[in-house]
Amino acid sequence: MSNPLSDNDPNQEECQEDDMTPADLIAKLEEAWLNEKFSPELLANQAEVVECVMEQLTHMEANLQRVKKGDPKASIHRMEIDRIRFVLCSYLRSRLQKIEKFYPHVLEKEKSRSKGEPALLSPEEFAFAKEYAANTESHLKSVALSHMPPILQTLDMLKAVPAPCLDSFVFLRVKESQENILVEPETDDQREYVVDLEEGSQHLMRYRTIAPLISSGAAQLI
Amino acid sequence: MDPSEVEFLAEKELVKIIPNFNLDKLYLIGGDLGPFNPGLPLYVPVWLALNLKQRQKCRVVPPDWMDVEKLEEMRELERNAATFTPAPCPYYMELTKLLLNHASDNIPKADEIRTLVKDIWDTRIAKLRLSADSFITQQEAHAKLDNLTLMEINTIRGFLLESLNCMYKLRSNLQPGSSKGPLADY
Amino acid sequence: MFCEKAVELIRELQRISDGQLPAFNEDGVRQVLQEMEALYEHNQADVNETKSEQRADLLPSIRLRHCCLLRNQRCVGAYLYDRLLRIRALRWEYGSVLPANVRFHMSAEELQWFTCYKKSLASFMRSLGGGGGLDVTQDMRPPKSLYIQVRCVKDHGELEIDDGTLVLLKKNSQHFLPRWKCEHLIRQGILEHVVH
Numbered sequence: 157m158s159n160p161l162s163d164n165d166p167n168q169e170e171c172q173e174d175d176m177t178p179a180d181l182i183a184k185l186e187e188a189w190l191n192e193k194f195s196p197e198l199l200a201n202q203a204e205v206v207e208c209v210m211e212q213l214t215h216m217e218a219n220l221q222r223v224k225k226g227d228p229k230a231s232i233h234r235m236e237i238d239r240i241r242f243v244l245c246s247y248l249r250s251r252l253q254k255i256e257k258f259y260p261h262v263l264e265k266e267k268s269r270s271k272g273e274p275a276l277l278s279p280e281e282f283a284f285a286k287e288y289a290a291n292t293e294s295h296l297k298s299v300a301l302s303h304m305p306p307i308l309q310t311l312d313m314l315k316a317v318p319a320p321c322l323d324s325f326v327f328l329r330v331k332e333s334q335e336n337i338l339v340e341p342e343t344d345d346q347r348e349y350v351v352d353l354e355e356g357s358q359h360l361m362r363y364r365t366i367a368p369l370i371s372s373g374a375a376q377l378i
Numbered sequence: 379m380d381p382s383e384v385e386f387l388a389e390k391e392l393v394k395i396i397p398n399f400n401l402d403k404l405y406l407i408g409g410d411l412g413p414f415n416p417g418l419p420l421y422v423p424v425w426l427a428l429n430l431k432q433r434q435k436c437r438v439v440p441p442d443w444m445d446v447e448k449l450e451e452m453r454e455l456e457r458n459a460a461t462f463t464p465a466p467c468p469y470y471m472e473l474t475k476l477l478l479n480h481a482s483d484n485i486p487k488a489d490e491i492r493t494l495v496k497d498i499w500d501t502r503i504a505k506l507r508l509s510a511d512s513f514i515t516q517q518e519a520h521a522k523l524d525n526l527t528l529m530e531i532n533t534i535r536g537f538l539l540e541s542l543n544c545m546y547k548l549r550s551n552l553q554p555g556s557s558k559g560p561l562a563d564y
Numbered sequence: 565m566f567c568e569k570a571v572e573l574i575r576e577l578q579r580i581s582d583g584q585l586p587a588f589n590e591d592g593v594r595q596v597l598q599e600m601e602a603l604y605e606h607n608q609a610d611v612n613e614t615k616s617e618q619r620a621d622l623l624p625s626i627r628l629r630h631c632c633l634l635r636n637q638r639c640v641g642a643y644l645y646d647r648l649l650r651i652r653a654l655r656w657e658y659g660s661v662l663p664a665n666v667r668f669h670m671s672a673e674e675l676q677w678f679t680c681y682k683k684s685l686a687s688f689m690r691s692l693g694g695g696g697g698l699d700v701t702q703d704m705r706p707p708k709s710l711y712i713q714v715r716c717v718k719d720h721g722e723l724e725i726d727d728g729t730l731v732l733l734k735k736n737s738q739h740f741l742p743r744w745k746c747e748h749l750i751r752q753g754i755l756e757h758v759v760h
Binding site: 235 | 597601604633637645673677684691694696699725742
């Protein structure tokens with residue numbers, strides 16, 4: 157084939173879980189991006205999606221290298237690559253930010269996770285989080301804690317660093333209808349009640365109430 | 379969320395264009411596009427339409443709702459309804475801005491459209507402020523927000539969520555180490 | 565008053581807006597640590613006296629001093645930690661090389677923390693995508709696939725656009741170029757954006 161952009165390359169099997177097309181993959185990345193952006197806590201990692209998207213990008217870049225100069229298709233592909241790369245980087249940045257901000261809690265949650273549960277952190281993120289923790293704690297120790305009286309030379313970082321506030325309000329759109337979602341009262345003179353969340357409807361409520369719907373994919377933060 | 383990010387999402391919407399050039403089908407990662415034939419209309423994402431338009435490679439066909447009569451109707455409907463009527467399009471504000479800024483010569487009565495969309499937006503934002511106000515004063519725990527667009531939600535997001543969280547903290551009188559730790563709570 | 569120095573450290577950070585880093589207050593930190601040492605020694609002595617001479621009346625002052633110790637520890641911890649968060653933000657704002665006036669405000673240990681942070685971040689980015697790497701500090705804003713009108717401020721030679729066309733950037737010439745291609749040239753002062 158003389159033009160590397162003119163055929164749909166099927167050579168990406170390793171990354172195609174359940175017949176996901178590249179378009180589905182991008183949609184999945186965008187969903188993960190918005191969820192991560194708006195969720196107060198770090199969500200389970202989507203390392204597979206990240207890896208597959210990166211593979212798509214690398215593949216496309218390689219094709220572009222082989223394209224004749226002046227091919228008007230190249231600039232359009234490049235624009236698309238830029239758009240996808242932005243979402244990917246922005247997604248990974250939101251995660252890094254939360255990993256740093258909540259590192260003792262993130263590491264604790266990862267440690268106490270049972271075997272079957274999906275990993276909170278990707279292997280790369282886990283390595284980063286451990287280094288960040290060690291670096292930060294050794295700084296506190298060498299500058300201050302080691303010069304304090306013996307009983308005060310440790311600081312429980314789980315207590316010292318604020319945990320994510322799961323009671324934050326969030327906006328969400330429902331993707332699969334849900335019945336009987338319990339809404340807890342805001343004040344003592346109110347009563348708890350249940351709501352039905354219809355497919356396609358949008359809501360404002362506490363993250364804690366709907367967190368399971370976000371991780372299962374039944375709702376999307378907006 | 380930065381407004382530029384909402385605009386970024388709006389740019390994924392499809393818009394009809396009439397190209398003046400020939401180009402084979404494109405196999406983008408996000409799906410196939412084209413082929414492009416001079417004079418033959420086709421749908422492309424807004425980000426591509428605007429790029430082609432700027433390089434004078436196409437004419438943009440305004441979306442159906444971007445029409446003075448239709449928008450006038452919607453404005454009346456919106457003004458008379460107590461709740462939010464369905465928006466002309468999930469990204470009506472951003473698309474109006476993008477298309478009118480970069481392809482206004484392809485849109486009949488562009489100035490009137492700009493004013494009408496602004497009127498609809500203002501009416502909706504006024505309603506949104508009122509409902510946000512009552513949400514806070516009633517200390518509600520849940521609100522249904524059907525028909526609100528992302529850009530509309532985004533205009534009150536920061537202020538509303540911040541206020542709600544602040545009030546929550548005042549009410550719940552947190553103990554150190556429960557949710558806010560001493561390193562941030564001095 | 566006990567803890568006054570410690571609270572002063574916190575105030576110092578609170579006075580200065582989030583994105584900025586005041587000079588490291590080495591003296592302030594040392595004074596708090598000294599106060600802690602004195603409080604601790606005093607308490608040690610009182611605790612011994614309580615035990616040996618049954619002086620229960622000393623207990624309230626022991627407790628007071630202990631609270632002050634905890635408060636001092638908490639304030640110094642918060643002071644150091646908040647500074648790290650500011651330094652972290654600077655990495656994202658300025659890139660891996662901080663301007664001299666910022667470095668000047670950092671302690672030797674903070675510079676070391678920063679070096680480690682940079683290293684961790686770099687190896688995280690290198691390890692992404694099965695070792696292919698991805699610089700997540702780029703692409704901070706959504707791309708704009710739009711063209712802009714620019715004027716050449718000085719001769720720069722040829723510029724290749726993504727579709728392969730070459731544009732000669734000659735002083736005073738005007739061009740219609742993809743924005744993402746000119747942004748760094750605008751920052752370098754080679755091009756200027758013509759606003760109509």
